[in-house]
Amino acid sequence: MDLVIARPEGLYCPPGDFYIDPWRPVDRAVITHGHGDHSRPGNQHYLCAEPGAGILRSRLGADINLQTLPYGQTLLHHGVTLSFHPAGHVLGSAQVRLEYQGEVWVASGDYKVEPDGTCAPFEPVRCHTFITESTFGLPIYRWQPQQEIFEQINAWWRDNQAKGKASVLFSYAFGKAQRILHGIDASIGPILAHGAVEPLNRVYREAGVYIPETRYAGDIPRNDPLLRQALIIAPPSAGGSSWMRRFGDYSDAFASGWMRLRGTRRRRGVDRGFVLSDHADWPGLLWAIGQTGAERVMVTHGSVQVLVRYLKEQGLDARGFVTEYGEEDDASTSGEAEA
Amino acid sequence: MKAFAELYLRLDATTSSNAKLQALQDYFTQAPAEDAAWAVYFLSGGRPRQLVPTRLLRELAVRLSDLPEWLFEESYQAVGDLAETFSLLLPESEHSSDAGLAYWVEEQLLPLRGLAPNDLAERLPPLWAQLDRNSLLVCMKLITGSFRVGVSKLLVTRALAQLADLDAKQVAQRLVGYTDLRHSPTPEGYLALIAPPSAEEHAQRGGQPYPFFLAHALQQPVEQFDALLGPVGDWQAEWKWDGIRAQLVKRDGQLWIWSRGEELVTERFPELHAIATCLADGTVLDGEIVVWKPDTRTDAIAVQPFALLQQRIGRKTLGKKLLADAPVALLAYDLLEWQGEDWRNRPQYQRRQQLEQVVGNCAASVLQLSPVLTASDWNDLARQRETSRSLGVEGLMLKARESLYGVGRTKDMGVWWKWKIDPFTVDAVLIYAQRGHGRRASLYSDYTFAVWDAPAGSPERSLVPFAKAYSGLSDAEMRSVDALIRKTTIETFGPVRSVTPSMVFELAFEGIALSKRHKSGIAVRFPRMLRWRQDKPVEEADDLATLQGLLS
Numbered sequence: 001m002d003l004v005i006a007r008p009e010g011l012y013c014p015p016g017d018f019y020i021d022p023w024r025p026v027d028r029a030v031i032t033h034g035h036g037d038h039s040r041p042g043n044q045h046y047l048c049a050e051p052g053a054g055i056l057r058s059r060l061g062a063d064i065n066l067q068t069l070p071y072g073q074t075l076l077h078h079g080v081t082l083s084f085h086p087a088g089h090v091l092g093s094a095q096v097r098l099e100y101q102g103e104v105w106v107a108s109g110d111y112k113v114e115p116d117g118t119c120a121p122f123e124p125v126r127c128h129t130f131i132t133e134s135t136f137g138l139p140i141y142r143w144q145p146q147q148e149i150f151e152q153i154n155a156w157w158r159d160n161q162a163k164g165k166a167s168v169l170f171s172y173a174f175g176k177a178q179r180i181l182h183g184i185d186a187s188i189g190p191i192l193a194h195g196a197v198e199p200l201n202r203v204y205r206e207a208g209v210y211i212p213e214t215r216y217a218g219d220i221p222r223n224d225p226l227l228r229q230a231l232i233i234a235p236p237s238a239g240g241s242s243w244m245r246r247f248g249d250y251s252d253a254f255a256s257g258w259m260r261l262r263g264t265r266r267r268r269g270v271d272r273g274f275v276l277s278d279h280a281d282w283p284g285l286l287w288a289i290g291q292t293g294a295e296r297v298m299v300t301h302g303s304v305q306v307l308v309r310y311l312k313e314q315g316l317d318a319r320g321f322v323t324e325y326g327e328e329d330d331a332s333t334s335g336e337a338e339a
Numbered sequence: 340m341k342a343f344a345e346l347y348l349r350l351d352a353t354t355s356s357n358a359k360l361q362a363l364q365d366y367f368t369q370a371p372a373e374d375a376a377w378a379v380y381f382l383s384g385g386r387p388r389q390l391v392p393t394r395l396l397r398e399l400a401v402r403l404s405d406l407p408e409w410l411f412e413e414s415y416q417a418v419g420d421l422a423e424t425f426s427l428l429l430p431e432s433e434h435s436s437d438a439g440l441a442y443w444v445e446e447q448l449l450p451l452r453g454l455a456p457n458d459l460a461e462r463l464p465p466l467w468a469q470l471d472r473n474s475l476l477v478c479m480k481l482i483t484g485s486f487r488v489g490v491s492k493l494l495v496t497r498a499l500a501q502l503a504d505l506d507a508k509q510v511a512q513r514l515v516g517y518t519d520l521r522h523s524p525t526p527e528g529y530l531a532l533i534a535p536p537s538a539e540e541h542a543q544r545g546g547q548p549y550p551f552f553l554a555h556a557l558q559q560p561v562e563q564f565d566a567l568l569g570p571v572g573d574w575q576a577e578w579k580w581d582g583i584r585a586q587l588v589k590r591d592g593q594l595w596i597w598s599r600g601e602e603l604v605t606e607r608f609p610e611l612h613a614i615a616t617c618l619a620d621g622t623v624l625d626g627e628i629v630v631w632k633p634d635t636r637t638d639a640i641a642v643q644p645f646a647l648l649q650q651r652i653g654r655k656t657l658g659k660k661l662l663a664d665a666p667v668a669l670l671a672y673d674l675l676e677w678q679g680e681d682w683r684n685r686p687q688y689q690r691r692q693q694l695e696q697v698v699g700n701c702a703a704s705v706l707q708l709s710p711v712l713t714a715s716d717w718n719d720l721a722r723q724r725e726t727s728r729s730l731g732v733e734g735l736m737l738k739a740r741e742s743l744y745g746v747g748r749t750k751d752m753g754v755w756w757k758w759k760i761d762p763f764t765v766d767a768v769l770i771y772a773q774r775g776h777g778r779r780a781s782l783y784s785d786y787t788f789a790v791w792d793a794p795a796g797s798p799e800r801s802l803v804p805f806a807k808a809y810s811g812l813s814d815a816e817m818r819s820v821d822a823l824i825r826k827t828t829i830e831t832f833g834p835v836r837s838v839t840p841s842m843v844f845e846l847a848f849e850g851i852a853l854s855k856r857h858k859s860g861i862a863v864r865f866p867r868m869l870r871w872r873q874d875k876p877v878e879e880a881d882d883l884a885t886l887q888g889l890l891s
Contacts, residue, residue, distance in 0.1 A: 139406055140414045140427040260427070262351060263419050263780025267814060271353055306413050313407065 003080070003098045003105040004131060004298070006321050011107060011131070015100050016080035018047075020107050023324040030082070032109025033093035034059050034174060037325045047075075049084035051120065052092020054203040055174065071120060087111040088122030089278050090175030091204055097125050106292060107131040110325075112277070113284040114146060118175075118182045118209050124291030131321065132289060134302030135279040136257055143257070143281045149274050150183040156253060156272055157188050157231050164228045166250035170270065173197045173235045175278050176255060178204045178211055180233065186212030190226055193217060194234035194243075222246040239270070257281070289316075301325040342370060343378055343440040344473040350488045359490055363498035373441035376529035379499070381481070383492045384600070385518030389484040390451045391459055393421065396483065399463055404428040416834045419780030422479035426472050435471040441526075448481055493747050503533035511550040511746045516601050546595035546603075548586040549623065549675050549683060553748040554736060554755035564717040568756075573740055575687055576712040576720055578732040579757055580670055581645045581850075582629035583652075587611070587669060589618040590679075596628075607651065608667055610705055617701035621679030624671045624694070625744075626709060631668035642670075642731045645864075646852055671698055672709040672736075675744060683744035687753070690744070727760045733849070734759035762847035763863070763889050765790065766872055768802055768880045769842040772824045773835050775809060783824040783836065784817050785809040788846055788866075790859070791882035802840060803883065805859035806848065811868030820871070843875040844868045851889050861886050 004011050010022030010029075018028035025042035032038055032048075034055035039048075041060050048056055050068040057064065069075055071094065074083045079101075084094035087109055095108040106127040115121035153169065160167040171177045173196040181191065181201065193201060193214040201211050217232055227247055236254065238244065257277025258264040265273035280288060285307065289297055296317040299307045304320040311318035349362035363382075367375055401411045411428065418424040436443075447466055451459065470478055480486040493507075496514060500507040513532050516522065559567055568574060584599040594615035596605045605612075608628060618624075630643035647665045651657065674694040675683055682690055691711070698708045712735070714720035724735050735758045742753020767788035775784035786809065789802035812820065820842065827839040847869045854862035861883075 138414050138417055139404070139410060140418055140424065142427075261418055261780055262423055263776070263778050265352070266778040267782075269354065271355075271358075273352075303413075306410065310407075310410060 001100075001103070003100055003103060003129070004107060006323065011321070011323065013080060013098060016078050016082070016098065018077065019043075020096055021109060021325070030096055031056060032087065032096060032107065033090055035090065035110070038109060047082075049086075049092050049094035051207060052094065054207060055090075055092050055200070058199060058203055059174075071123075085125045086120035086123045088113060088115060088119060091119045091178070091207055091209065093119060095123075095125060097127065103128055105129045105131070106294075108133065108288070110135070110278070111280055111288065113280050113288055114143065116146060116179050116183070118179050118204065122288065124288060126293050128294060129296040129298065130289060130292040130294035131298045131300060132285060132307075133279065133325070134285065134299050134304055134307040136277065136281050137285060137299075137303030137307040139282045141257060141260055141277075141281045142283060143275065143277060146179075146183060146276065149255075149276045150180075150185075153180065153253075153255075153274055154185045154188060156251070156274075157184075160251045161189060161229050163251075164249070166227045166230055166232060166247040168232045168234060168244065168247060168250050168252045169255060169274075170234055170236045170239055170252065171255040171276075172278075174200045176276065177201075177233050177235075178209065179278065180255060180276070181211050181214065182209065184212075184231070189229040189231065190215065192220060192227075192230050192232045194232070194238055196235045196238075197233050217246075220246075223248060340436055340438060340440055340443045340470065340474045340478065342366065343374065344471075344477040346378070347477050347488055348473055350490055354489070356494060359494055360498055360501075363490070363495065364502055367498060367502050371439060371441075372526035372529045374439040376524035376526055377440045377444050379495060379514075379529060379532065380518055380524040381486050382488065382490050383495050383514060383518055385524075386484050386486060387449065387481075388452075390448055390482045391454075391463070393483060395456055395459055396421075396425070396463075396479075399460060400425050400428060403430065403464060403467075412833075416774050417781050419774060419776040422476055422483055422485060425479045426476035429467060429475065431472060432468050432470055432475070434469050436469040436474065441524075443478065444481065448478070451482070499533055503535075505533065505536065508550075508746045509536060512547075515548050515550055516597070516603065518601060519603050521603070544590075546588050546590065546593065548588050548595070548597040548601070549681075549744075550746045551584065551586070551599050551625070552673075552745045552755060554757040555748065555750070557737065557756040557758045561717050561721045568717075568737070571714055571717050571720060575691060575738045575740055576714065577672055577709050577736045577738070578712070578727070578730065579734045579736045579759060580627040580629055580642060580709065581731065581733050582627040582642070582648060582670075585626060585628045585669065586675070587614065587618075587624045587626070587671075588676075589615060589622045590620055592620060594618075607657070609657065610662065610666055611669055613703045614669065614701065614706045617703050617706075618697070619678065621676060622697065623674070623676035624669070624697075624706075625673035625675055626669045626671035628667050628669055630665045631670075631705075631707070632666050644731060644850070644852065646850075666705075668705045668707055670707050670709040673744065685743070686740065687738050687742045687744075688740045724758065724760060733757075762849055762865075763851060764845055764847050764869060765881045765885060765889075766843050766875060766879070767806065767846050768840045768877050769820075769824075769838065769844060770802055770804060770840055771835050771837050779809065779817070782817055783821045784812075786820075786844075786868075788844065789840075790880060790886060794882055794884065795878060800882075803859045805857060805861055805886065806846060806863050806866040808844075808846060808866045808868050811847075812871065816871055840877045843872040843877055843880050845870050845872055851886065853890065859883060859886070861890070 004013055009024040009026050011020040018030055019026045020030045021032055021038040022029050027044045029043035030047045034052055046064055046066045048068055050070045053068045069084055071084050071086055074081050081099040083097045087093040087095045089110045089112050095106050098105045104127040106125050110133050111122050113122045157167045171180055177197045191214045194217055198216050201214055204211050252270045253272035254268050254270045255274040255276045259273030260275045297311050298319055298321045300321045300323045308318045308320050346362055346366040350359050401408050415424045496507050496510045500510045586597045588595040596608055598604045630647045634641045651665055674690045677693055698706055712723055727734050737756040737758055739753045745752035767790050769786045770789045771787035772783040773785040775782055787804050788806050789804045791800050792803045793800035824838050827841055828836045829839055830837045846866050848863035848866040850864035852862050
């Protein structure tokens with residue numbers, strides 16, 4: 001029997017009577033990670049991997065009815081054995097393993113296969129049916145090793161410093177921002193964070209992840225010479241807003257997997273695009289799918305049709321799942337956010 | 340190739356003119372003359388024709404990338420740029436050639452032209468394997484003849500002028516014709532561009548034209564003209580012709596004709612050669628080449644639609660019939676050189692006076708004066724402008740009487756305004772969409788528009804496509820339309836989607852003509868979106884009768 005089906009409220013597990021990352025309020029919600037399109041407010045009960053609790057509370061409220069489970073531990077619910085396994089996407093992100101009457105399904109939420117030191121690295125889980133995302137499901141998406149990208153960011157920052165310009169780096173406030181902070185060379189200069197980023201830095205630090213010292217950008221007076229030495233991490237929504245005026249002369253950049261394409265980079269209108277994603281690239285998706293040993297693959301948000309067709313040609317039983325994911329994350333910048 | 344690829348990426352990555360100028364100067368400072376010669380050529384718009392057929396390139400790329408063909412195609416649709424798709428899908432090379440641009444173009448790329456498919460299939464993969472990803476992207480753009488980067492010729496001119504400490508106008512003068520197809524860049528040619536000024540330069544120029552002076556668009560309402568432009572008498576007003584801007588150079592007993600793209604087009608217009616006999620040596624005229632013949636309805640000699648002229652452009656051989664159907668004339672409106680002397684620093688009215696004499700003394704009927712309009716005030720001129728459409732012109736040109744003849748689109752030596760008539764407009768329905776290219780890559784941004792084939796209320800009326808357009812929307816609007824297209828898709832055929840008709844746009848276009856090639860029976864010129872009529876239901880979009888009414 002199918003352990004997960006698509007319902008109007010979200011992905012549903014019939015024998016367990018719960019939802020995974022539902023997009024409409026339900027009684028029981030199992031959450032893969034804290035990005036807004038996967039964890040929405042209004043559910044009666046929440047269950048997530050233990051390292052994700054801080055994020056979920058900071059985003060959905062301290063008073064949500066939240067139960068947690070450490071990675072690898074099992075929980076039995078209506079005969080379904082459920083466990084969480086690291087997805088390597090952001091802090092606390094998890095794949096959900098479901099076992100019922102000898103059948104194993106894994107719903108992976110969003111995942112990335114390169115370990116980055118800010119969250120538990122992706123762990124392949126053997127299963128019969130694997131539910132995968134396909135945000136970057138085209139062979140044009142291949143990531144360089146992250147260290148090379150961090151060095152590009154360091155060089156850009158140093159270069160701006162030498163020219164007396166502030167370095168404003170746009171990135172998603174949760175996950176990407178902390179990964180960048182964790183990876184760059186903090187000895188280059190002061191680091192300032194936008195108000196949307198700072199609370200998440202705190203959650204990461206509390207979870208024991210190294211995040212260099214950051215200051216709240218709003219505390220620095222306009223035209224302070226320090227700004228011309230600083231790296232400023234801000235969410236994309238700050239771009240073009242009056243908030244930017246305080247920095248005077250600045251260079252701006254955007255960190256996202258979509259920056260792989262010149263067209264999307266130019267559309268962003270920033271000085272630099274750094275190709276850094278917290279999703280798997282094409283080889284990463286294929287590797288992860290292969291590692292599960294699954295014969296059946298359900299493809300969600302991204303390049304669904306492409307990945308389904310490709311996997312079918314490889315002899316797998318692949319199908320598309322219609323979901324409402326991929327609306328908050330960087331998918332929205334590309335125009336590629338089709339179901 | 341690496342240094343040039345790096346320059347390309349720097350130019351491509353920024354929208355700031357200063358950053359581009361800096362990138363150009365950094366490149367030219369370190370580049371050997373033979374590489375710089377080709378860089379100037381490509382950056383100022385020189386483009387050798389496609390060296391290898393696209394179909395063959397695709398086949399090779401599919402094979403080398405080890406992907407099914409459909410997946411290569413999907414990738415291309417997402418990237419929106421063939422050269423970039425290649426550079427993303429071909430296996431990354433371990434090597435990275437340090438050889439310069441000139442070596443690559445002359446020794447590796449140009450010899451590819453005309454090779455048999457088998458030779459190409461053998462030769463190209465090892466060639467690509469020498470290039471890192473960025474160099475591969477640039478190399479592919481050169482091979483496919485699609486090299487384009489956001490740099491104006493003016494910017495290249497400025498970079499060279501600063502590098503060599505020259506007046507930018509001098510460099511512009513030397514650059515004229517540099518990208519002409521018959522011209523192959525050489526290190527000597529490059530060094531001549533940046534050489535110190537010399538006295539013989541003027542005498543040695545052969546058929547060299549002058550850089551064209553370009554006009555700015557005037558969009559203010561006529562009520563503001565007095566305040567903006569001063570009295571109408573300070574201006575020389577002419578019709579804005581819809582033809583090919585050209586310079587006619589007569590020196591040393593020979594005639595040269597140059598297009599605005601600085602291409603030598605003397606051979607394309609044999610009937611204009613007659614002008615050589617009645618112009619003195621050392622004369623340069625600026626004007627417009629138009630089709631000029633008796634009108635079928637009035638029998639009066641008049642300018643004919645651009646579409647007729649277009650039939651002659653791009654033809655290798657000009658048959659007798661074509662020459663008879665679309666005879667051209669030059670409508671002269673400026674005099675740049677007279678008796679071997681550069682007249683560009685004389686005021687417009689003086690140049691005009693002398694031009695009238697020069698043309699008056701030339702008996703060739705293919706040389707005509709572009710008439711000057713007289714008007715008592717701006718409103719009078721505005722009324723004359725209203726007749727533009729029936730005369731087959733695009734509106735008016737306003738040239739300051741005291742204006743000198745500048746270089747390019749500058750305003751420092753006086754100004755030319757183009758005061759065009761308002762475009763035709765129609766409310767049309769979006770029915771098909773395709774993903775765009777360049778900065779519109781991955782977005783459904785290229786649309787096909789339709790109008791109704793019968794008036795509102797008719798039973799079973801349907802939408803007929805009549806125009807394609809992709810420009811005119813803001814980035815935000817484009818994103819919203821893209822999202823709606825994805826939500827309302829009916830069917831997907833390759834890269835094209837048909838959508839449930841729900842969006843109405845006001846389309847603008849410059850010209851309209853009957854056409855047998857279009858289902859609607861109508862072809863429009865330069866269609867673009869003026870605005871998204873979110874207030875209008877599709878039932879209220881225009882119908883074919885509206886378009887036919889514009890034909891008159």
